[in-house]
Amino acid sequence: xxxxxxxxxxxxxxxxxxxxxxxxxxxxxxxxxxxxxxxxxxxxxxxxxxxxxxxxxxxxxxxxxxxxxxxxxxxxxxxxxxxxxxxxxxxxxxxxxxxxxxxxxxxxxxxxxxxxxxxxxxxxxxxxxxxxxxxxxxxxxxxxxxxxxxxxxxxxxxxxxxxxxxxxxxxxxxxxxxxxxxxxxxxxxxxxxxxxxxxxxxxxxxxxxxxxxxxxxxxxxxxx
Amino acid sequence: xxxxxxxxxxxxxxxxxxxxxxxxxxxxxxxxxxxxxxxxxxxxxxxxxxxxxxxxxxxxxxxxxxxxxxxxxxxxxxxxxxxxxxxxxxxxxxxxxxxxxxxxxxxxxxxxxxxxxxxxxxxxxxxxxxxxxxxxxxxxxxxxxxxxxxxxxxxxxxxxxxxxxxxxxxxxxxxxxxxxxxxxxxxxxxxxxxxxxxxxxxxxxxxxxxxxxxxxxxxxxxxxxxxxxxxxxxxxxxxxxxxxxxxxxxxxxxxxxxxxxxxxxxxxxxxxxxxxxxxxxxxxxxxxxxxxxxxxxxxxxxxxxxxxxxxxxxxxxxxxxxxxxxxxxxxxxxxxxxxxxxxxxxxxxxxxxxxxxxxxxxxxxxxxxxxxxxxxxxxxxxxxxxxxxxxxxxxxxxxxxxxxxxxxxxxxxxxxxxxxxxxx
Numbered sequence: 001x002x003x004x005x006x007x008x009x010x011x012x013x014x015x016x017x018x019x020x021x022x023x024x025x026x027x028x029x030x031x032x033x034x035x036x037x038x039x040x041x042x043x044x045x046x047x048x049x050x051x052x053x054x055x056x057x058x059x060x061x062x063x064x065x066x067x068x069x070x071x072x073x074x075x076x077x078x079x080x081x082x083x084x085x086x087x088x089x090x091x092x093x094x095x096x097x098x099x100x101x102x103x104x105x106x107x108x109x110x111x112x113x114x115x116x117x118x119x120x121x122x123x124x125x126x127x128x129x130x131x132x133x134x135x136x137x138x139x140x141x142x143x144x145x146x147x148x149x150x151x152x153x154x155x156x157x158x159x160x161x162x163x164x165x166x167x168x169x170x171x172x173x174x175x176x177x178x179x180x181x182x183x184x185x186x187x188x189x190x191x192x193x194x195x196x197x198x199x200x201x202x203x204x205x206x207x208x209x210x211x212x213x214x215x216x217x218x219x220x221x222x223x224x
Numbered sequence: 225x226x227x228x229x230x231x232x233x234x235x236x237x238x239x240x241x242x243x244x245x246x247x248x249x250x251x252x253x254x255x256x257x258x259x260x261x262x263x264x265x266x267x268x269x270x271x272x273x274x275x276x277x278x279x280x281x282x283x284x285x286x287x288x289x290x291x292x293x294x295x296x297x298x299x300x301x302x303x304x305x306x307x308x309x310x311x312x313x314x315x316x317x318x319x320x321x322x323x324x325x326x327x328x329x330x331x332x333x334x335x336x337x338x339x340x341x342x343x344x345x346x347x348x349x350x351x352x353x354x355x356x357x358x359x360x361x362x363x364x365x366x367x368x369x370x371x372x373x374x375x376x377x378x379x380x381x382x383x384x385x386x387x388x389x390x391x392x393x394x395x396x397x398x399x400x401x402x403x404x405x406x407x408x409x410x411x412x413x414x415x416x417x418x419x420x421x422x423x424x425x426x427x428x429x430x431x432x433x434x435x436x437x438x439x440x441x442x443x444x445x446x447x448x449x450x451x452x453x454x455x456x457x458x459x460x461x462x463x464x465x466x467x468x469x470x471x472x473x474x475x476x477x478x479x480x481x482x483x484x485x486x487x488x489x490x491x492x493x494x495x496x497x498x499x500x501x502x503x504x505x506x507x508x509x510x511x512x513x514x515x516x517x518x519x520x521x522x523x524x525x526x527x528x529x530x531x532x533x534x535x536x537x538x539x540x541x542x543x544x545x546x547x548x549x550x551x552x553x554x555x556x557x558x559x560x561x562x563x564x565x566x567x568x569x570x571x572x573x574x575x576x577x578x579x580x581x582x583x584x585x586x587x588x589x590x591x592x593x594x595x596x597x598x599x600x601x602x603x604x605x606x607x608x609x610x611x612x613x614x615x616x617x618x619x620x621x622x623x624x625x626x627x628x629x630x631x632x633x634x635x636x637x638x639x640x641x642x643x644x645x646x647x648x
Contacts, residue, residue: 004594007620009563009610012612014611074614075612075615149608
């Protein structure tokens with residue numbers, strides 16, 4: 001019982017793509033409790049948080065595989081196929097980075113100096129905020145198709161992207177302050193510890209960058 | 225001549241049985257596809273689709289199916305070449321019905337997307353060219369028909385593209401899409417009413433009016449069609465007043481309420497589609513049956529023969545039976561499988577396809593409703609309206625052209641020689 005009309009409609013990758021982003025964000029959110037535990041030096045809770053992050057990262061990986069498998073070349077979409085695959089891999093990199101950060105800290109039970117603890121927590125939160133704004137942009141994808149790539153919807157997305165960029169700028173500023181504070185105390189710290197914290201700060205910055213890049217991929221999709 | 229006198233009764237019964245068989249195939253296969261976009265977009269339920277199909281398939285066949293029926297029964301074959309041997313025309317038409325019906329049955333079981341139109345045209349051309357003579361086929365007409373198979377999906381795609389773009393501009397891409405949907409959707413309803421009435425007046429009621437002794441000018445027809453369109457729009461407008469905006473729905477999808485408005489419009493386009501399909505594809509079963517019956521009754525091949533109304537009734541009954549016994553299953557599967565098609569897209573595709581099919585019916589060209597609908601859906605896709613279209617089906621349509629035409633032809637040639645051996 002095959003009907004040409006039935007087989008004409010392929011599975012849309014848009015919803016699964018958005019669900020993937022939701023998983024990514026859930027994974028990134030966990031960095032917050034993770035760093036709370038690190039600051040308290042409660043290593044049991046840190047390990048627990050790391051395991052949950054790894055779980056979500058795995059889930060996102062599975063979703064990514066599934067979307068790729070259901071994107072045959074014969075699919076005719078209003079979005080360029082390779083742009084879509086690129087968006088997917090950009091989303092995926094965000095939670096990969098989250099897992100890397102958590103792994104880096106758990107691996108050597110890196111203590112965060114009390115003097116920069118509150119700045120560190122705020123910095124992590126501002127990176128998470130960038131990922132949240134990226135998710136808001138990705139959530140517009142189905143509406144973009146629903147409107148048939150209407151000009152108003154594109155304006156709306158551009159506004160969301162402006163917010164995303166603003167969040168990333170904030171994160172950059174926090175990074176600069178945090179680095180300055182760390183610089184002030186680095187002489188009193190074991191040098192390797194200082195190096196690792198610099199590295200962690202950089203990695204968190206990368207996470208925000210990657211989230212921004214995933215959100216901005218929508219502009220590439222619209223431009224075609 | 226003697227053959228028709230001797231076996232006339234048997235041949236007549238066979239013609240009805242084979243005609244029913246073919247009509248069953250059309251109902252089982254084709255109608256489900258024609259209604260698929262309407263059921264699939266969730267605008268109408270399966271039961272509603274069946275009721276709409278029953279009424280409007282029949283109306284389309286009766287009111288606007290005359291031209292295509294004429295093409296099938298006397299346009300493809302040159303009747304003059306068969307004047308000495310009218311029984312060959314009867315064998316041929318019986319073979320064509322049996323061949324196309326059998327091929328449809330095989331294809332449905334195996335799951336190939338075949339067109340009823342291609343099957344019957346292939347079968348008629350096949351027996352005429354091989355079993356009678358190459359000159360018996362009206363090749364220029366066949367050429368026109370073949371060209372229309374390429375033109376119709378393209379035309380439907382173009383119309384659907386423009387319809388969707390107009391929806392985008394006037395409704396989707398505005399500050400108040402819901403209010404604008406309520407404002408502009410009745411205009412599309414007007415279009416549906418106007419189109420169907422116009423075709424009915426020009427093609428269908430012509431002979432009825434002639435018998436009654438009056439005729440309408442094009443201006444008068446447009447006036448009547450315009451009034452009917454207006455009536456349809458008013459009825460639709462009243463139905464739209466019952467569609468309430470539910471803000472809660474919009475948190476997840478901002479177009480959820482707009483789509484509810486389009487769902488009402490789709491009831492009208494579903495009727496148009498069933499009408500269009502009836503006006504074009506019912507002829508695939510009724511045309512050969514009518515040709516056979518007219519020849520049996522008169523005992524000669526006549527270029528000018530009128531078609532008895534009961535033949536049409538047999539065709540209509542066959543289609544409804546096919547729909548109820550098998551087609552609804554196909555429709556149900558389509559309904560659950562197409563979740564990506566929203567009413568605003570479904571309407572554009574369905575209306576584009578039905579306008580094309582109705583136009584072809586007016587000119588008397590038998591085209592494939594399914595292929596036309598595929599073209600229409602692709603048109604909406606090109607307007608960036610659909611998230612994912614599987615292009616593999618386009619290749620399978622080309623394959624079905626290449627396979628169905630010879631398959632119908634070979635089967636009908638076989639049956640022809642069998643009938644000839646049995647009766648002559």
